[in-house]
Amino acid sequence: MVERVRYREMDWFLLGVVLLLCLLGLVEIYSTTQNHPRFASMVWRQLAWIGIGLAAMLVMARIDYHSLLEQAPWIYVATLGTLVAVFFVGTEIFGARRWIVIGGLTFQVSELAKWSIIIVLAKYLSDVRGEALSGKDLAKVAVLAGLPAVLIAAQPDLGTALTLVPVAATTVFLAGLRWKHALALLVAALLLLPAGWFVLRPYQRDRLVSFVQPGRNPQGTGYQTLQSKIAVGSGGFWGKGLGEGSQNQLGFIPVRHAEFIFAAYAEEQGFAGILLALGLYLMLLLRLLHNVESAPDRSGALLVAGVFGLLGFHLLVNVGMVIGYMPVTGIPLPLMSYGGSATISMFLMLGLVMSVRLRRYVNL
């Protein structure tokens, strides 16, 4: 099914918003790393990741998503295999096995898992006939998403494991989740929350405790949240100016080029800059929903919905963390945070969206 793809039909608006956000990220990465010889090359590397991501997106857009959906079982098996393999051949960094080194490049395999789980869930849910999902369907979805999630959580990387939940939730919600099931799931989640405490590792508990009581340990985990809030708050309405943020330049913001890049951005660009960035993210989210609506079929719509759920969750958790609404996790800000795996993975997902988009007028 090799067709002539008309790139003219791509979602240029979406791409424009995405590239603008990438640009904001690049500028802030430059600002956070300019005075550190060790990190000086980061802005160029991030630019390279974006370039590779764009290329990957165009390739992905060419491929008809239906053929990907047909390969879903194999993609799923391969993903599980990689997640298991990482325990044996993965490289340990900061006490967690999340990375596989291929040709000198470290790649975070869980990023790939996000992409594949979107495909797998879209495939499974689009095959369900009927207006509503049965309890059996829900159980199958839970197992499908749960297996990789458990494997990722065991790395340990609870944050990334949790990103699979909103993907499943959004797609299931659109595919016809019954309201009573939704209610039951919500109640079950609330009841399981205390039990979850015992599953957490000490550092994860620490983060949660300092999230609930930030004053308890101002020099420890709560320190990161506090410093982030100081950076954001001291930025004021207009910001301190690029390269002028003391919290950023003197290193008070933790991992300021990656997870906490939005704190550095808020300090230097102020509330005005935040309105611009959040506005762009909102346009991105609404544009994705627009693409859900205009998708040619149910499976395409569910693919885009998965991407929407994932992106929305990342945004909420990362930005919430920066202003102290959420506990500290390693979830990066999509498109702005420095990081090869996350950037390429995000563009791969946008490639899925483009692939659906390019086929909206295709009459089969």
Place this chain on the structure above:
Amino acid sequence: MHLLAEPKLPALRLGLLRYAAVAAVVLLATGFWQLQVVRSDHYAQLAERNRIRTLPIMAPRGVIFDRHGRVLVDHYPSFSVLLVREHVQEIQDSLPVIARGLSLDPTWLEQHLEKFADAAPYQPIVLKEEASLADIAFVEAHRTDLPELELMLVYRRRYPPVGLGAHLFGYVGEATKDEIERLGVPSGTIVGKMGLERHYDQILGGQDGERRVIVDSRGKEVSKLDQKKPVPGQPVRLTIDYDLQVAAEHALEGRQGALVALDPRTGDILAFVSRPAFDPNLFALRISPEDWQALTEDPAKPLLNRVIQAQLAPGSVFKVIVAAAALEEGLFRDGSFRVYCPGWANHYGRVFRCWRPEGHGTVELHRAVVESCDVFFYQVGRWLGIERIARYAKLFGLGTRTGLELPGEKAGLVPTPEWKLRAMKEGWIESETISVAIGQGPVLVTPLQLAWAVGGIASGGLFAQPRLLLDPPEPTAHRRVPLKAETVDAITQALWGVVNEEGTGKLARLPEIDVAGKTGTAQLVGYDTLERVGRETARRFRDNAWFIALAPHRNPEIVVAVLLEHGEHGAAAAPLAREVIRAYYEKKPPAPKTEVAQASAAGAPRGD
């Protein structure tokens, strides 16, 4: 494909997701609004405090000189190692390295830091004082990996060795909570705690400065911001003469008591000794609890400043006051007042003994003072009555603080019937007046008061305010008590006799020098009790010995008061005063002729 067969995605749910996306972004934007607009000032302040580290710059305290410009107390620079916790997240990890590098006991270090667990994090903790060159090298070498360590230049007070002038100078230390409030100084400031250091803290202390630097998140100094220069403390010049001070210290070596020398013409304190003493240098560093306990629990009370805080019965020295009072009141006007002393007397139905059991025979005023006849003064005291004795004693400065510039001066006590009624809810007993007449009973004086009172009478009623600063900030007030010339003549002649005739103070005699004086022996227990417990009784029951020396005897230039606790008899204190007077004359410029001329002009007979 089965497009038509597929159920469409529900539009309602898509709409809900749209609203959810808008709501989420609005919620996040509200959070930013809260931080960046509503509470922006608060966080801007926190950011400033983050990046700016304030380090105190200690002002050196003023040097203390003697009256001739010789250094008595100065300071030397040394380094303290500080721990700045503000930016340090995990101090525990570096503690072993710090302990090893600064050769500190790791357990002590942990306990030390625990004490500051609740203190404000921007307050630096002193880890080590008097840092050695190796310590300084350690801190400098670890600027990057241990940025929490800071060096601070401090000035340590250096006092003379062996406690010379300890009670006079006092000591300094870190301000307590009370002092921080009272003086309005920042915590960690060094303030005077005792003696001159405390009284003239405002002058000596200066104003600490501070240095502000920009630091990064690890506490490493990135650049300098500004600095407020410290204002060094002002130097002060004391009235103390180092040579006399040394002579006085030597005289009291190994004894318990006090010695004060003053120039009654100006009020200048020339020597000031209280023994036993302590070493103020112990306080210059943090004093150890053991040292502190030893000082406070020593029964000899080394922290007591006996010159102004020992309140004791003046004994026979008080006869000078009683004699002056009787002279002023006209008892000896016709020169016929005589008393026969058989060694005892009966007053108000009680037997009062004279210190000389065999008695003095018939005595008049001059001999009564020279030989310190108790029976004579019982009679004089009875004639004067307690009210008149008290009035003159107060006139001569007893019973009130002299106002010397030292904290904690005691007022002593001049008893009156009114006082007894108020303090003891009892009426005055007539026989008590008899005891008071020879300086026993409830009358209490400090060595400084006694020197001032006797010196003032011998100076013809001029009571120059005692002072310690040669150039006082405000001119000192002198008090003049109108005394008849006959009174001053009779008293000074008698005091000259005490030393130069066969008197009780002949041990103070110095060839070629006109010395006068008066002994005093204050009983700690009554004569009767003493006989009961036996003469060789415990040291603490032994009498206090007083000697007041003046030179020359008329319009004296120097008055020395010596107190020897448990010194048995005033005669034992006399040689100590003599040594100080000898030192005074040894260093006087060799112009004896002018001096004699001056002395004659003042109408003073020479002692040779």
